Amino acid sequence: MSLEGKKILIIISGGIAAYKINFLIRDFVKQNAEVKVVLTPSAEQFVSKVTLSTLSKNEVLTEFYNDNGTWNNHIELALWADVVLVAPCTANTLSKMVHGLCDNLALAVYLSAKCPVFIAPAMDLDMYAHPSTKQNLELAEDFGHIIIPAEYGELASGLVGQGRLAEPETIYTTIEEHFSNAHQSLKGKTILITAGPTYEAIDPVRFIGNHSSGKMGYALAEEAARRGAQVILISGPSGLKPRHQNIQLHRVVSAKEMFNAVFQYYNAVDIAIASAAVADYTPKVVADEKIKKNEDTFTIELVKNPDILKTMGERKQHQILVGFALETQNEVENAKGKLHKKNLDMIVLNSLRDEGAGFQKDTNKIRLITAEEEQPFALKPKEEVAKDILLFIEHKWLK
Secondary structure (H helix, E strand, C coil), X not given: CCCCXXXXXXXXXXXXXXXXXXXXXXXXXXXXXXXXXXXXXXXXXXXXXXXXXXXXXXXXXXXXXXXXCCECCHHHHHHHCCEEEEEEECXXXXXXXXXXXXXXXXXXXXXXXXXXXXXXXXXXXXXXXXXXXXXXXXXXXXXXCEECCCEEEECCCCCEEEEECCCHHHHHHHHHHHHCCHHHHXXXXXXXXXXXECCEECCCCCEECCXXXXXXXXXXXXXXXXXXXXXXXXXXXXXXXXXCCCEEEEECCCHHHHHHHHHHHHHHCCEEEECCECCCXXXXXXXXXXXXXXXXXXXXXXXXXXXXXXXXXXXXXXXXXXXXXXXXXCHHHXXXXXXXXXXXXXXXXXECXXXXXXXXXXXXXXXXXXXXXXXXXXXXXXXXXXXXXXXXXXXXXXX
16 A cells, blocks of 8 residues: 555654664655654664654654754654554663653644554663563553554574564554555454464474465455454464464464463454364374384374364354365365365365465465355465455355
């Protein structure tokens, strides 16, 4: 979506992450948004007013009065904006915002704003985890502000942890979505999505698993959140992490753990999409110590895991239930059988015989099957596949 004509006022406070805002301003301006920037006094130690002014094509303000005595009207600035973005938001600025302190132009603009306010905190991990910071972020949310959470990563202190400013593309996407009406199509809905593999322990260091990366499930979660849904994402082991604030992530390892997590939330959701590649079997006995290589052969007795999807079908009341089928032969026939046996409303079929589809790929080629119809789709990036799946659900069941 274009941001053409949207008025974005960015408040930059004094943190090392302030340099990232240069890239964000550039991207906003490329989409023909109007951008104005206000700095806290300490922010001038980290970013150049000349650079910010050049990128935004507007004068960058710090003080109530310019050198020539001209007053910078904080009320006019606040009323001009369609959104206010505070990024990076330091612990100091956050505390002043939520407690009504007003000792600089940036805070006066914030306190005068009647438009939505987005806050992207950035600070060292101990500061971010401090109870006062958590309380201040909760207060900001109580005010109706939108928090763009800090991310996990390497910090300026050299430590690694939560507190890193969200990446410019994440902040950009959040602002863009605010102006888009498309994401409202699932507003008010709660969606449960399972993603990734499960790992079934053999001993403390070995497991039975599969090659699922979780990419399809995470793409579904991001797209559903963009459309306004509250998403409960239950993920097996995966290196991925959700970006959208509407996604509540629960990490599990085994099929039994995923089963328990699913049915903690299942009764309260409107839509459930089971995209996880859950292990059908698990070792009957898990060794307490690492198994030594003493024999030429080794036998593991496996027992069936609880069938999560089948149980979801049995317990289904009001939910729209969607399953996945990854097949290698008799694809459509097997998928239809699964649709019926597990009491699904829809099944998403993909085949390992299709080039570019399946585990760990960035693309997928699917066929959507219900009791009444089938709809095939071309090979697409998984982000686009997620849109196709959710759009189909909306058109068929949520009109």
